[in-house]
Amino acid sequence: MNHDFLPELEHLGFTARIKRLNEKIVSSTIDHYSSLNLDIEPNWHVIFLLLKQRERLTVTEIAQALGFSHPAMIKITRKMKEQGYLETFKDEKDGRKMLIQLSKNGRNVLPLFEKEWQRIQDVLKEVVDSDFLEKLSHLEQALQQKSFKERYTKRFPLKKSIDVFTIRNAKSSEFKEIGKLMVKVYSELEGFPKADEQPQYYNTLANIGDFTKKPDTELLVALSNEGEILGGVLYFSDMQHYGSGGTAPLEKNASGFRLLAVNDSARGLGVGKALSKACINKAKEKNHQHVVIHTTDFMKIAWRMYENLGFKRSEDLDFKQCKLQVYGFRLKLK
Known part of the structure; x- marks a missing residue:
């Protein structure tokens, strides 16, 4: 042996x-x-x-x-x-x-x-x-x-996120690079549909800055101290502009965020969580009752993060994007 x-x-x-x-x-x-x-x-x-x-x-x-x-x-x-x-x-x-x-x-x-x-x-x-x-x-x-x-963390305190990156609204000059990051991150998800399977979806990712032309829509970006783009997410304070399938765009007194992506170089820094919290804080400032998000089977890390933030499965928000099953979640704020 x-x-x-x-x-x-x-x-x-x-x-x-x-x-x-x-x-x-x-x-x-x-x-x-x-x-x-x-x-x-x-x-x-x-x-x-x-x-x-x-x-x-x-x-x-x-x-x-x-x-x-x-x-x-x-x-x-x-x-x-x-x-x-x-x-x-x-x-x-x-x-x-x-x-x-x-x-x-x-x-x-x-x-x-x-x-x-x-x-x-x-x-x-x-x-x-x-x-x-x-x-x-x-x-x-x-x-x-x-x-x-x-x-x-209690035994070996980590460097605070605020010392590593900052979050703000993206500038128009950053839209193209954020779009490239979105395409890269989603195309590399194991099992997730590729660009040739859903070209319209990937075109949306590449041109993610176009969402900001709609009212009540913000593109948030996480930047390192050196100015490197570490991640981004879209925040909607009016769900009619959310742009997903299903019933989510009909939600009232609610905020939503989607198309969250984090650069490989920033894994483990808490960028995704910080971007999510930034959206939640914006929803609280709007005095909204809940926050809506969606995810898929291929985004297990993000799925767990959302649940840890308090999001609960809401099957009434589920829909299919072509053959891709998309699952809805809500976070109650009141």
């Missing part, structure tokens, strides 16, 4: 060991299900069991109950629906909500799956004792109360 290097790293090897352990278990579980001819994938059991208990939930509610990301839950529930285990329908009380429940086929196969999951649990008990699970819960709770970043 080859020498295992990760234990030597102690705490620095912790996350790699967790990832390695997960990969081994998932791979073994896939092989196990395949050997039994069970059409199921690892981690589907948590959704089966959650829906057995709660009956009907939205994707957002499933993600919150399990502590998983919304994009991950969309991907899993979509595959389960394709396999015939789930069905979706509109909420009778609120037609904007799409509910998920076990299908007839899902309910029929559940007893068989539960019998197998009980066996799997019995096997795992041989290597995972209750003390380990208790410590795992303690770790999850500790990181929930205070994230790694918060703990790191």
